[in-house]
Amino acid sequence: MFKPLHQRLNLYLDGDESYIFVPAEPVGARPLVVYRNSGDIVLDAPNASIPATAKRSGKTIYGILGLISLSISEYLIVITGRDLRGKLLGHPVYRATDFEILPLDPGVSVTNPPHPVEAHLLALLRSHLCSAFFFFSYDFDITRRLQAQYVAKNGDEGKAFWEVSDDRFFWNRFLQSRFIDVTTSNPKNDLGSFILPVIYGSFDIRASTINGQNVQLCLISRRSRYRAGTRYFRRGIDSEGHVANFNETEQVVIIGAKPGTDGFDTEFSFVQVRGSVPVYWAEVNTLRYKPDLQIMDLQDSVDAVRLHLQEQTSLYGEQSLVNLVDHKGHEKPVKEAYERYVAKANVPKVKYQYFDFHNECKHMRWDRISLLLDELKDELARDGYFHVVGSQPEPVKWQIGVVRTNCMDNLDRTNVAQAAIAKAQLTLQLRTAGVISQDDTIDNYEQLSTHLREMWSDHADYISRAYAGTGALKTDFTRTGKRTRGGAFDDILKSVMRYVRNNFFDGTRQDAFDLVTGVWVPRKGPTSALFLITDSRPLIIRAVPYVLTFSLFMVFAGLTLPRTSNYSLSYYFLFWFSLLALAIGFILIHGIDYVAWPRLIPPTDIIHYNGPGHRSANNGKGFGVDIGRLKAGASAQWMKHGQRRVDKQFEEIELGAKKRVD
Template sequence: MQILVQRGAERKIALASEGYALIFNSVENEEDRNKPLCAIELLPKTRVGPSYQRMTSHEVHGFIGLIELEGLIFICTITGKTKVAQPVPKETVNKIYAVDFFCLNDSRWDFVELDSNGYPVTSEDDYRGNGSSTPGSIGDQSPSVPGHPCHELRKLLSNGSFYYSSNFDLTSILQKRGMGAHSLSFDNYQEEYMWNSFLMQETITFRNHLDDTSRRILDDEGFLTTVIRGFAETFVTYIKQLKVSLTVISKQSWKRAGTRYNARGVDDEANVANFVETELIMYSREYCYAFTQIRGSIPIFWEQDTALINPKVQITRSLEATQSIFDDHFSRLVDKYGPVHVVNLLSTKTNEIELSRRYKEHVAKSKTHKLNKDIFFTEFDFHRETAQEGFAAAARIKPLVTQFLLESGYFSYDVREHKVLSEQHGIFRTNCLDCLDRTNLIQQFISRYAFALFLNDFHLMSTSQGTAFTDSDLFIKHNTLWADHGDQVSQIYTGTNALKSSFSRKGKMSFAGVLSDATKSVSRMYINNFMDKNKQVNIDTLLGRLSSQRAVALFDPINEYVTTQLNKARDQFTTSSSINIFVGTYNVNGLTRKVDVSNWLFPIGDKFKPDVVVLGMQEVIELSAGSILNADYSKSSFWQNIVNDCLNQYNDKYLLLRAEQMSSLLILFFVKSDKVNNVKGVEGASKKTGLGGMTGNKGAVSIRFTYGSTSFCFVNTHLAAGSNNVDERRNDYDSINKGISFTRSRQIPNHDAIFWHGDMNYRVALPNEEVRRELSAASGNNFPDNLLLHDQLTQEINAGVVFKGFKEPTVKFPPTYKYDHGTNNYDTSEKARTPSWTDRIIYKGDNLRPLAYSDAQLLASDHKPVYAAYRAQVNFIDEEIKADLTKKLYLEYKQAHPETSGTVSAALVDTEYEEKNRVTRTTEPGSNDWSAVNLLDLNNENKGHFKSTSPTPSTSSSSDLTSVQSVPLQPVKKELPVTSLSSASLGRARIPPPPPPAPRTHSTQSTQTSTALSSDRGMQSRAPDTAKGTSIVPPPPPSRKTVFPPGYSASILTPKSSSAQSSRVASPAPSSSVVSSSPVSDDNKETPDDVPKVASEEVENREKESASAAKVPPPRPTKKPTLDNLTMDSWKPLTPK
């Protein structure tokens, strides 16, 4: 495959295979200029004229997708790969070690050579031309040339952890896809493991709108490539005289992907962190065997604070609020694999025991799944079991898993008879804290037991041979595969190889292995603290999770019509409703005794029951040097219990969805139990601003979530103290506003409704005596406007310096600070602080209406708590109605425009290519011209606001290709290399397939019978609906890198102030990749005829061609880029005590 560019008036890029070409053209969207848009057409290769020239000398092995960065659209291709695995004949797995990004709408990155940091390589003359007399001198220089926008993505995709296959569906497991089903169809791929799904989503939509024949062309020509992340590796070895190949394929899910501390536990969609599906496949000329296992983080909401040297585990959501998500996770697994056997390896250490306890509680309380029927649960304290006798004692897991192993079985296939002998009906789900080191070892043990069971059942090898069995080359290779696999999965998640890998490889732990593990632990600490943040951003960019990212849309008249009509019919699938929100703030001044907070949370009793409650507290611990440096995180539980008891004193039940604490700051998020299912995407974040950002006595804790499709963000803050420190508070605000970031790089401004609440420490800028005199003269809730005019926060907002666009209802309550502790008397101490409104709640959002804003008379601190009630408009989208409407609109368009519908009967035939490859086609008489599947018809009446970016069409424009012919579209027939299976090469008689076995039972005695595997299991198992494949990796080759209580009124309060903010950039490129091959491990130099050959003649020939091509490389010009229902009326007043 080659990538070509047509430069000039109309810039196009062509991806050309042997017989066809996929043409890309950038299209300007006048309706939304920020929406990246391009057109695509499929043509016979002969229609690609001489105006196209190659963009790289490297062969293109696959098209990964389209991405927009800095306003530029890039086409991502694979330019470097090496064959690493061949699980069965005709199925090969390639590791990606080089990718290139070619800019579609800008030529500045064409033919530009890049250095290892992603910057253009410039000559010495160019360097001096920029204003420097000599390279490296300090002088007047022009602005530095920007780096390639895709450099970090290139480094990520080229790091040796990504794989693809050009001849089978790598996202599925062997049992699911079946033997001999070498299909690349995108109809059955498992999206969960397709790491380039964001880059390919629009292209896949384009494919799905084509007729079946056109789809096959796209699939078979390799235009659409599925990329997985994980590991793949094959070894060739012997079972006695029978040569076999042993392969491990492992695939990591991208649904909750990220680095070690950035991705923990489960999300609201029931996806867990570090979820990996691993499959071991053995293939010989007689039998094929496969066994699948999975790993994944404990499916509850938990995190670890990376700011601590020993990160503490924090469970962030209550058991009741988590149960439904937990059940959803296991429902997915049971439906796919059958019964699930959980192997929990967590220890009894303080940091892990709470997770284990919650795990067991969820399993026991599940109403969806029955223990010992759908879910089996085994606890194995790995650290305790191996403390005395070393890692070999991990073999004690065997009696705990054997019964399930016998009942669930494995997949086996008779190669000669072409029939399935048995299937796996159940799965082991193993976890530790990270799902890395301990999990690697136990999965290796379980794999060994299952493999030994297969070998016994089929009389291939007897496990009663003791060391002769475990020391055989087969099991040495098996251990090496698992060790390599463990290292790769660990590299993906932590950046280092796995701990305990020395034992995995050799079966014993040497002193050098202990030193190696110590080094890896130190490396992990460094990487977690200094490198993981940037790595997470790169991963989120690849997956399209950044808040500013938009997928590159393909111009398609059908899609544009459907999108336009959906926007007009939005009311048909979108509904809105109102929810009540209660926001509170309280500086508790280190309070350590229980208090009744009913006056604060229910100021009018049970007449107003909010749907959402968010409370921010400051100084939950004493502000001393010792307590700040060694924060007491038990205060979170203390206040959770107080608030929970108060909220649940009436009939409505409230559930805690999130508690976020940072030193002395705490934010609690409760939701009515009947509204919990409307809340998704709950996250927490914090920012320290004390002592220049080093301590958490000042700063903010924040939570965000979506209710329906409306996003909310709450920021509980404690700003710098001191009446004169307005500038410091301004700096704190800026630091928090910019420093708090959630997943997908969402920040505070990226939400529909935002609340800032807390001890903001803004004072009344008047002398103390004057303020007290004014307050003494005030009657009721009528405070002198003079005081509020001198309130620093009001002044700052009105000036637009901070909290731009935020509003605050009229303040009708006395200053909340400072009181003598536990009294209603303002400060009588020697400092005699000026009474001020330090505790505030401000908001921003067109969907918010304030209902009440006041203080509460709690005498437990030197502050008074403040509360605010709001009514918020929230939207809901009914996805089913939307999908049905989309389908209806699509069919309507097809009927009205049959000639441009997705059912294209255009002929994509290359006569010269057909003749050369002797492919016979039936052509209808009278068809003199070939036409194309053309989505570039910009003259179509439905083109709307789209126009070509190029003002003048070129001679090779597609305008002459719009006629649709009746010649049927035919895919090019391809012959895949077939590896012959020769019995002559084997020095043993073939054993016939074993008879159907009887159901197994497990004896606790040490002896057990070797019987053949039965498909009729003794357990109530459910056959899995789907299954997925797995991938694995060798060492990567070179990379390229509511008269009312105070504050309540019958009408909506009028905000006293308001004020009113986005950015985008652009840049592109290809680079040369260093092609180097890292062949499959070749401990056995001979490759049997009956075994899939890992190193084929095809590879050798290609290497020779590459070598010869390398001798006379095409010129790569160095080019420097040019940078041209209860209403508020029903509320009763509070009666003072």
Template sequence: MDHYIYDDMNLFITQEKFYIEPKIGKDLLIIDRVSEATVVEKKSNQIPADKSLVEFCGFLGSVQLLAGKYLVLATAREFIGFIDGHLIWKLAGTKLIPYAKSTIHINSEQLEDNAKYLSMIQNVLNTPSFYFSYSYDISHTMQRLHKLGPESGTQSLLSRADMRFVWNQHFLKGFANSDFKNFTLPIIHGFVSINRCVVNGHNFTWAIMSRRSVLRSGTRLFRRGIDRDGNVANFVETEQIVEYQDVNTSFVQIRGSIPLFWVQPPDLRYKPPPRLLDINKADHQMACTKHIEDVSSQYGRQVMIDLVDQKGAEGNLEKAFADTVNSIGNASVRYEPFDFHAECRKMRWDRLSILIDRVAHDQDEMGFFMALKKGALVSLQAGVFRTNCVDCLDRTNVVQSMLAKRALTAMLKLLDILTFEQTVEEQTVFEALFKGVWADNADFISIQYSGTGALKTDYTRTGKRTHMGLMRDGMNSLIRYYKNNFMDGFRQDSLDVFHGLADLRSPLRAERDWKYATFPSVLLVALAMFVTCAILPSEYTTEQLLFLLFWGSMVAATTATIYRYGPEFVDKPHLLNS
């Protein structure tokens, strides 16, 4: 039996202390609003009569801001399903409660900044979607849980969790002591879908669980590439699970930014070119080696599927990636480039089968995890596909879904759910579910990193690239452009505050250059005058045409100037990493 975290609780607030009482449980967590927290055994008359009450369903920790500490509580949850008999929930509501009884100890400027930090924390918590379980460690794959062994079930979920995927670990630092083990609730960020399915009369559970890493977390254009510790941007582990009768099976894939030092800062251009940092090649190789070794220690051998364009700016990244991997010469790594856009141009997405055929032998050698629910091991997954494009979103998810379908077919045949001759594609109802869930996975991971749903999901949902899908992608691309240029500085600051990486003493009110206000104002006036001169006169005179030419020139000149100084108009992060 896994360790169990208290779920439904009461928070009693007095002038001096917080009292957190599980509705079912023997412990009482007492937090002094000035000093420290303790856990004691519940007794009668411990809680003062003069108190206020907050009901909640999960203790997520506390966070230090300018005004002091704040309790972070889960106040609402949504049931997702069962994994291995354990309930899995989605976070549906949160509340931050200050330790300090007033804010008279900080000045007005600090008070304003503190309010912004609070909104940043809430901004991250409101980003879909966070998940948790009171009794099952969802930070680990089934294979890692098996390796931890049954004795790990006596540990708290926090102490044995894979901290790469625990998003509230910064909030729980002050509660890592074993005294708090029944209260501390780890949460993951990503996507979880759990489905009860029927194929050929067999009932089974099919689930997808994507876990986003907290290491090098950030927004699409402000977090790219690798850091010196070997952590890459947008690293996501996706586990596909099948539970049938007394057997659990799972197949794991990972995605992550190209493991080199490269950047792609927003500058108002629709697609600013990515570029490698001009540093010593040995530094690229050192960081990439660290990343490869970390992945190998976690997952075994790896096939690196690189889907970026092999020409232009992306082509420079692809060549550098290939050269670095070849220079490292790790025998457990195979680099597999596939120019997605070139191979599938003119909507020939059926050509993705070329890539799947190339890696089929690797997938067969990797296998997947399978064990009896009583603990007996049948097989281990011996390696992993590490897939990337530039964003590790749209192209990546398409290929991952195809690899997942191939693995799922093998799983269902081994479990005798499918006959030897059958395929997943022939199971019309189930295949529609499979496609829909993988498209949802794409959308959620994309929203969390780029701010919009994924592109190319029409192929994932229907198996075809459609003109309607192209139009939807165009709309998402425009929204993505706006958010990445004008909103992501705040989002990046929010993530850094959430993970305890930001220096809260950094100024939030960065002064803008005079061009920031002047040129957009001039552009709006010039555009308004140009439209007015174009539509109002019933017939054009030479004077009116000259006015039209003048204001049109002003629009063109102002627009060109704004793009020339593009980086100055972008919403950048203001907080320095601590």
């Protein structure tokens, strides 16, 4: 058993001295005290009395998300609202719905920050908390798939949750670093019961009845905190082998569980992963609908790809790399670079599989995704799934490999493919458990089929909103099993919204990711980050949008306001239309300068890359205006990610395979 986590905390504010967190249960548990002036974090004595000067907060605290230092003060982030999303194997799983930010500096107000830089950083923090999908459990490790938990169960005995959590999916690991440092430096001041790991992803669980048997279907996605960010500002791979938009998706099936009970007869787990094409590449926004494609052939490209694939095989075993990127047009260079570097890396247990999605499924023939399943038939049979029967001491089957799927964004095409693979595996699992006959299919059971489609569609929307800012495309097929014209029209609207968000709003979203995950750490003193609230672009760049707006106003004014003379307005409209056209042309020519780039870590090395590789075009650069000089935050402090995870989870595949052979 893990060390228990405190599920409810009562918060007391002792004036400007401290925040005191008293566990509601068990009675007599040691309170946590955070001293506001010094920032010290300590455990008080058991049954310690609350100071008479302390006042109790009106809100119940359901967990401490962590502690973050901004330019003026440090802030505690606490969870003040939660929503029960279901029970997995009898363990409640919650979504965090409300948060409160508590300043440590007594002279700082969260609602009225003392400096615009601090206000900007707090706004980034709030936006991330409000838009993210955080899930957690107090007595179940939601960061790890079931097979990983089973393999490590003996070694996990008596440890705290944060010690055994999967470092990749422990989203608030950086925010909890102070608490973890205090615990590791002084075991007598063990804060493990207050360190609550959360995942950024999705969780859904639903119950069905098939042929008189209770079947629970659960879908969990876990988003990696490494190379996290938005669609166009985090692409490809980094030097440590981390890829953008990496998600592990686990489909759990529990058979024989009675509603409201913890028991089960049979348990299945099937895992898939997705992630950006593991090469150095990017798409550079220029205000055009299709960004400029940039592929960078760097010295360590092969090493980075090898690191990524080696980590994947160490964690999951055999790798089936399913690539859905187009083989022609804009996407072709990405496909070719992927194939080239996978071949050069030459990592054992890795097989590359290309599927021409748009060609095979054109004219809305999404049912032809079955061709991919036919191509993967042998790999899926070899890799298997995790299978536990309650009456047997050892698992019946182990999953010894995964399918890693990607398209350009790892969203829409990837969702369709993963949902189809998951459905095929679910059918096989229910046949294996004897719930349905060998010639039966889940399509004959409306309730289960509906649940499966809706869960995968919702899951697709969660991942797409986190990465692209809108719901996923093509979900009409995932949700209903059919591709419709209404769904295609809805996809057009979402594509327009993605364009607007990706060009004009994702810069601040990316800054929020970098701030919360610790990729960028502010220095003390707001003057070191004034670049966050100032616009250092040349005056002409800043002025043209005002010219465009005023020209548009004058055109509408000429069309709508009553006339006071009979003179022709031809020259009036010619002038203002010409000025409007010039302004639009200028903005398009200098498109890069009008994109809302991230300010904490601007991608100047990508925008101005001129080394070996491929670039589809050089749009939006105007007449040589240097965006790096204009927007780079050179005074920022940098913080590296932690070391790559090397622990007992790497032994899972080998251990699992060994037990299976035995």
